[in-house]
Amino acid sequence: xxxxxxxxxxxxxxxxxxxxxxxxxxxxxxxxxxxxxxxxxxxxxxxxxxxxxxxxxxxxxxxxxxxxxxxxxxxxxxxxxxxxxxxxxxxxxxxxxxxxxxxxxxxxxxxxxxxxxxxxxxxxxxxxxxxxxxxxxxxxxxxxxxxxxxxxxxxxxxxxxxxxxxxxxxxxxxxxxxxxxxxxxxxxxxxxxxxxxxxxxxxxxxxxxxxxxxxxxxxxxxxxxxxxxxxxxxxxxxxxxxxxxxxxxxxxxxxxxxxxxxxxxxxxxxxxxxxxxxxxxxxxxxxxxxxxxxxxxxxxxxxxxxxxxxxxxxxxxxxxxxxxxxxxxxxxxxxxxxxxxxxxxxxxxxxxxxxxxxxxxxxxxxxxxxxxxxxxxxxxxxxxxxxxxxxxxxxxxxxxxxxxxxxxxx
Numbered sequence: 001x002x003x004x005x006x007x008x009x010x011x012x013x014x015x016x017x018x019x020x021x022x023x024x025x026x027x028x029x030x031x032x033x034x035x036x037x038x039x040x041x042x043x044x045x046x047x048x049x050x051x052x053x054x055x056x057x058x059x060x061x062x063x064x065x066x067x068x069x070x071x072x073x074x075x076x077x078x079x080x081x082x083x084x085x086x087x088x089x090x091x092x093x094x095x096x097x098x099x100x101x102x103x104x105x106x107x108x109x110x111x112x113x114x115x116x117x118x119x120x121x122x123x124x125x126x127x128x129x130x131x132x133x134x135x136x137x138x139x140x141x142x143x144x145x146x147x148x149x150x151x152x153x154x155x156x157x158x159x160x161x162x163x164x165x166x167x168x169x170x171x172x173x174x175x176x177x178x179x180x181x182x183x184x185x186x187x188x189x190x191x192x193x194x195x196x197x198x199x200x201x202x203x204x205x206x207x208x209x210x211x212x213x214x215x216x217x218x219x220x221x222x223x224x225x226x227x228x229x230x231x232x233x234x235x236x237x238x239x240x241x242x243x244x245x246x247x248x249x250x251x252x253x254x255x256x257x258x259x260x261x262x263x264x265x266x267x268x269x270x271x272x273x274x275x276x277x278x279x280x281x282x283x284x285x286x287x288x289x290x291x292x293x294x295x296x297x298x299x300x301x302x303x304x305x306x307x308x309x310x311x312x313x314x315x316x317x318x319x320x321x322x323x324x325x326x327x328x329x330x331x332x333x334x335x336x337x338x339x340x341x342x343x344x345x346x347x348x349x350x351x352x353x354x355x356x357x358x359x360x361x362x363x364x365x366x367x368x369x370x371x372x373x374x375x376x377x378x379x380x381x382x383x384x385x386x387x388x389x390x391x392x393x394x395x396x397x398x399x400x401x402x403x404x405x406x407x408x409x410x
Contacts, residue, residue, distance in 0.1 A: 008242050009154050011196035014161035014189065017064040021159060024091070025060050026052050030170040030301075035272045040288040041296035045174070046273065047167050050281055050307030054114070056233075057163055057305050058150070059087030061185060064159030065148055066091050075099065075145040079136035081129050081232050082111025083306050084150035086118055093119030100145065102136040104129055106232065108310035128226075130237050151185030152240025161189025167301055168194070174201050175298040178284035180305050181205035181214050181254055182234030184243025190303070191250035205247065205254035206283040208262065211235045215254040217244055223256065230262055230313070233280030233306060260324075261286040266314070267321035269304065278309040326384025328357070330376060331391060332402035337373045345375055345399060352393040355380040374402075 028051045036044040049057035062084055066076070075098035078088050085101040092099035099120040103112060106127055116122050125135040140147035149156060163186065167177070177194060181187045187205045194201050207215050210229040213236060215221060225237050247254065265282035269275050277285075284302040288295055309317075322328035335341040342361060349356055358378040381387040394401045 008246065009157045009161070009189065009192050011193060013154065013158040014165060014193050017060070017155070017158040018162045018165055020067055021060060021063045021162065024063055024094075027166055028052060030167055033273060036268065036285065036288075039268070040285075041292050042288060043297075043299040044285075044288070045167075045171050045299065045301045047163060047301060047303050048275065049163060049303060049305050050275060050277060052306075054083065054086040054090050054118070055276075055307040056083035056086065056281075057160060057186060057303070058083040059090060060162050061150075061153075061156035061159030061189070062087030062148075063091045065153060065155040066095055066097060068155050069097070069146060073097070073146050075143065076148050077102065077136050077140035077143065077145045078148040078150060079103075079129065079133035080115075080150050081132075081235065082107050082115065082308055083233055085115040085120065085122075086111065086308070088148065089115050089118035089120035098145070100139060100143065102132045102139060104132045106228075108232065108308070108313065110310050111308050114308070128237065129235060133238075149183075149240065151183030151188075151236075152242050153185075154242065157185050157189045157192070157242065157246070159189070160186045161193040163303060164190040164193035164197075167303075168197055171299070171301060173299050174198070174301050176202040176204060176295065177301040177303065178204045178206060178287050179303045180231075180234050180280045180283045181207050181247070182211070182236040182239070182280065184214055184239045184247055186303070186305060187214075187251060187254075188240075188243040188246035191246055195250050203251045204287065205251055206287045207234060207254060207256050208279070208283065209256050209258050211237065212256045213237055214239050214244060214247060215256050218248055218251070218254045229279065230259055230266075230317070231279035231283055233278055233308075234283065255287055255291070257283055257286040257290050261289050263317045263320060264289060264324070266309070266317050270314075270318065275304070276307040276309060276314065277304050278306045281305040281307060326387045327381060328378065329381055329387040329390070330378050331394070333375045333377065333394065334400040334402070335373050335375055341373075342375065345377070345394070348394055348397050348399065349377065349379060349390065352390045353381070353386065354390045 077100045079102045101120045102123045208231040210227045212223040265285035269277040360376040
């Protein structure tokens with residue numbers, strides 16, 4: 001069994017990968033975020049890997065692996081939740097290598113359609129990445145194609161490590177680097193590079209609370225694994241053998257973050273940095289939101305690993321974020337069923353500074369009195385305090401308002 005001591009991946013491998021893929025992947029920008037720094041208390045630096053052609057760092061490792069196929073390889077098969085798939089499809093087509101990608105049925109449609117559009121044959125199988133990975137073994141055997149691992153392959157790990165080379169070139173005062181962890185390829189590659197160049201930097205991996213496999217292995221924990229997650233790109237129940245060995249030796253800790261914080265981080269990237277982060281890519285920022293005291297006053301690099309999020313999911317996350325922050329609220333108001341009643345409530349909301357987004361007027365609800373009706377108002381407000389003020393202002397004007405928390409009329 002290979003171990004880090006046996007030089008599974010070295011800094012020379014990563015530098016060779018950087019030379020090999022140069023000019024064929026984007027050298028993504030790194031930028032400080034003053035607003036995220038203000039919110040978290042850290043000096044936040046973001047590495048924007050969502051600006052790759054396929055919107056993910058994964059094409060670095062995919063290309064490095066494809067360029068090292070032995071002569072005569074007839075094609076490749078890979079299992080992927082989407083990002084590695086797109087990297088293999090894109091560079092496979094460019095290199096004229098046939099590609100077959102096995103994707104879980106739960107993969108967001110944007111990743112499936114993009115993978116097919118980039119030239120790969122897509123096979124949908126299983127509900128999880130691990131089920132898709134098992135089926136990919138069968139497909140590769142049947143076709144006589146080379147089976148690629150999206151993370152547990154030295155060439156892939158070396159390719160992902162090139163992210164760290166660029167980050168360290170751009171920022172010379174980092175105290176910590178926070179990285180998403182699924183199968184572990186990105187974290188392992190970054191760890192090899194950082195420990196070789198700047199060993200003083202703290203390395204922190206982050207996983208969703210639904211898929212904490214590497215956290216469990218590294219910290220001898222037994223958190224449950226499985227379920228629906230917004231961070232499907234790192235929803236891996238069985239991480240790599242090589243990657244876990246490297247992470248155990250080189251990474252300081254692997255943390256777990258709540259799904260709600262991942263959603264919040266997606267919203268912050270969209271609103272503040274005007275950039276799209278998928279769930280996996282938002283987990284490093286979620287880690288800063290979860291444990292700000294550990295990073296306060298330190299310069300922290302966040303790896304925004306990808307931006308492939310389904311538009312419907314992004315819309316849902318955005319709206320849920322507005323609700324959480326109190327900028328979008330729903331009120332239920334009981335009215336006398338007579339002319340002018342609806343106008344009076346909408347006028348009152350406007351006078352209180354609320355902007356009505358939607359009105360649903362229920363006049364046939366049999367639970368209501370025959371001479372009354374109920375109006376459901378979706379209202380934009382500046383924050384939660386303003387929403388509470390609108391609610392109180394309506395009650396002061398004599399309207400019977402159902403409290404959105406207790407559902408009792410005031």
